[in-house]
Amino acid sequence: MxxxxxxxxxxxxxxxxxxxxxxxxxxxxxxxxxxxxxxxxxxxxxxxxxxxxxxxxxxxxxxxxxxxxxxxxxxxxxxxxxxxxxxxxxxxxxxxxxxxxxxxxxxxxxxxxxxxxxxxxxxxxxxxxxxxxxxxxxxxxxxxKLRTSLERLANYLLRQQKRAGGRAVFELDFEKRRLASVLGTTPENLSRAFKGLQPYGVTVTGSRITIGNQGDLERFAKPNPLIDDFSM
Amino acid sequence: MxxxxxxxxxxxxxxxxxxxxxxxxxxxxxxxxxxxxxxxxxxxxxxxxxxxxxxxxxxxxxxxxxxxxxxxxxxxxxxxxxxxxxxxxxxxxxxxxxxxxxxxxxxxxxxxxxxxxxxxxxxxxxxxxxxxxxxxxxxxxxxxKLRTSLERLANYLLRQQKRAGGRAVFELDFEKRRLASVLGTTPENLSRAFKGLQPYGVTVTGSRITIGNQGDLERFAKPNPLIDDFSM
DNA sequence: CAAATCAATTGATAAATGTCAAATGCCGAG
DNA sequence: CTCGGCATTTGACATTTATCAATTGATTTG
Missing domain, CATH: 2.60.120.10 (Jelly Rolls)
Structure with missing residues (x-):
């Protein structure tokens, strides 16, 4: 070695x-x-x-x-x-x-x-x-158990954004179909879930995510350290 | 003490x-x-x-x-x-x-x-x-993540049956509404899920469960030690 | 570059699950 | 025992999610 x-x-x-x-x-x-x-x-x-x-x-x-x-x-x-x-x-x-x-x-x-x-x-x-x-x-x-797939995606995006440095634009770190499986849904529904987050300012281009309005998304996602903070 | x-x-x-x-x-x-x-x-x-x-x-x-x-x-x-x-x-x-x-x-x-x-x-x-x-x-x-609510209930019943001694008739060990929550569903759907297991020989009277046909239920539930055996 | 391949998306539909309201059944307090 | 309260069940309906098929888009490979 x-x-x-x-x-x-x-x-x-x-x-x-x-x-x-x-x-x-x-x-x-x-x-x-x-x-x-x-x-x-x-x-x-x-x-x-x-x-x-x-x-x-x-x-x-x-x-x-x-x-x-x-x-x-x-x-x-x-x-x-x-x-x-x-x-x-x-x-x-x-x-x-x-x-x-x-x-x-x-x-x-x-x-x-x-x-x-x-x-x-x-x-x-x-x-x-x-x-x-x-x-x-x-x-x-x-x-x-506590969130719908839309809420899980929203919170996932916020976590991933943080991991990627916190900027409004960042990259997903794996394929969407695997993300779907991680989130407990199907690729088709993940695709629809991304659409469902458009009203909260989320834009998707390939694996590039843009969070147009941080406040809107956070108000919808309601992230909680007891669920989303994996450092504690 | x-x-x-x-x-x-x-x-x-x-x-x-x-x-x-x-x-x-x-x-x-x-x-x-x-x-x-x-x-x-x-x-x-x-x-x-x-x-x-x-x-x-x-x-x-x-x-x-x-x-x-x-x-x-x-x-x-x-x-x-x-x-x-x-x-x-x-x-x-x-x-x-x-x-x-x-x-x-x-x-x-x-x-x-x-x-x-x-x-x-x-x-x-x-x-x-x-x-x-x-x-x-x-x-x-x-x-x-891998099972529907009907499958979760079926496997739960098999586990509970085993814990209760393995006989065909046994008691649920807590209220149905809590069981619903544990299984990740609602009381209404749990009630329907019990009905959904009737074709496999499951009878419910209050908190008393009767498994009329062990083989039928097991063939449906497909219990797996890597999911259902909490001793290992 | 073009064909092939695979991921992603879209639309249509089905199935599963949740919600609300009402009815029923059970159990304990008085 | 009867009443009241609460859990459970049922029915009707809405929503969410999955499935299937077809298309689009991106990427790879000869």
Whole structure:
């Protein structure tokens, strides 16, 4: 593994406080691999052999049942995924596929569990990470249960605008059909939802969004930190 | 605190492995209180001052936005709730109210965080608990995004049947209007959904459910451990 | 560049879900 | 026991969302 990546991983909240020896031990069994776009990295139901870390690119976590499927979340560098399955030594609940060319580090789950038992700083970091993950899903569950698809889109746009720097014009960061799935709707309805936001000053050109009237959109969307602020 | 409750709490996975001194320290600051039904114990957005443990009765976790509200989960004895907020020292994401007369233990959050730093067995137990909570929410999210309300009800009935002992006749464990909210629908539609399951052999009399043809219902519901098995 | 491919949009329609109002049924207080 | 209150059910209707088919638009590839 290149030294720069080694250091990048070390800097993650999850690993930054652990003992050197333990981090080195973890990395010894780890390996890094490049994947092309649209590769299925893991499949739900399989045993969780590796903790994954996205070093570059991006990964879609999705799930299927009875012929349907849905995007659950997107993982961006640099962060881990399927930590809970690794810790519990339980099957993956979600599948994962690369959205673009991606570089992924793989750490054997049994190593993670072993070091977790030996290093209490690491254990503490895992707690913080899991608590964060848990709260994120709760927020997204509230978004789904309390809002219509139009409201979900409006709030998504406000969140994405913020992530992209806060300007009135910004880019969607993934395809509309995946956005539709993330928002729990269909591509057709997403398209109509964009139209439905025109009265609030939202203009769409391809993946470029313009928020013509911030106040109008916010009054409609009613963003709430207990749903939309993923940093807390 | 009565000795029997002290021991019941000690037996929880969360506390069973920690050092005696630490457990005693935690319990010193804790207190136990009886609440009548329908009391709001915590309100979303407030700072998380206490980790709560339901000793008897039951508690509804719910959330509101823009005049709507929804039931997120039910907490039954003996287990904790709002662990993630306590650990992160972040505001509650959900409100909680007693569903019936309930006995609740309250442990100051700062004590939990302090002991968490000092006792690595406790830290490990928290990891396991949080991983479990996380996976439960993911399952419930999959249920919501991948299934229609009829399918959610069918699978709910199968889960509840199992929890109640597996017989063909069993009782719903809470009011239908709350069940509707948990399932992400309205009381009116829940009522129609029960009718919609008649062709699969489901009969409803008040809160008594009869599953006339297990195979028919299961073929329709298509239960899946990665969504419906909350033990793994 | 042109053809092929795939995403996105649009229109028409169907299905699911929500809302409102009224009726029914259940349960506890007096 | 009877009444009143509340949960539940039902019916009619509105809204939202999904589905299907066709078209448009953008991008890739030979």
């Amino acid at each position: 290149p030294d720069s990546e080694y250091r990048d991983i070390r800097k993650l909240d999850l690993f930054s406080q652990m003992a050197d020896a333990h981090f080195t031990a973890l990395m010894r069994g780890a390996y890094v691999q490049n994947f092309p776009a649209q590769i299925e990295l893991i499949t739900e139901g399989e045993p969780s052999d590796f903790l994954h870390i996205v070093l570059s690119g991006s990964v879609d976590l999705f799930s299927a049942w009875n012929g349907r499927d849905t995007s659950m979340a997107t993982v961006r560098p640099i962060s881990t995924f399927i930590l809970a399955a690794t810790i519990k030594d339980a099957p993956y609940l979600m599948s994962a596929r690369t959205l673009e060319k991606s570089r992924i580090a793989l750490i054997p789950s049994q190593d993670v569990r072993a070091i977790f038992d030996a290093d209490s700083n690491f254990a503490r970091a895992i707690v913080t990470e899991l608590a964060q993950c848990y709260r994120s899903v709760i927020k997204s569950q509230k978004d789904l | 009565p000795d029997s409750e002290y021991r019941d709490i000690r037996k929880l996975d969360l506390f069973s492995q920690m050092a005696d001194a630490h457990f005693t320290a935690l319990m010193r600051g804790a207190y136990v209180q009886n609440f009548p039904a329908q009391i709001e114990l915590i309100t979303e957005g407030e700072p998380s001052d206490f980790l709560h443990i339901v000793l008897s009765g039951s508690v509804d976790l719910f959330s509101a936005w823009n005049g709507r509200d929804t039931s997120m989960a039910t907490v039954r004895p003996i287990s904790t709730f709002i662990l993630a907020a306590t650990i992160k020292d972040a505001p509650y994401l959900m409100s909680a109210r007693t569903l019936e007369k309930s006995r609740i233990a309250l442990i100051p959050s700062q004590d939990v965080r302090a002991i968490f730093d000092a006792d690595s067995n406790f830290a490990r137990a928290i990891v396991t608990e949080l991983a479990q909570c996380y996976r439960s929410v993911i399952k419930s999210q999959k249920d919501l």
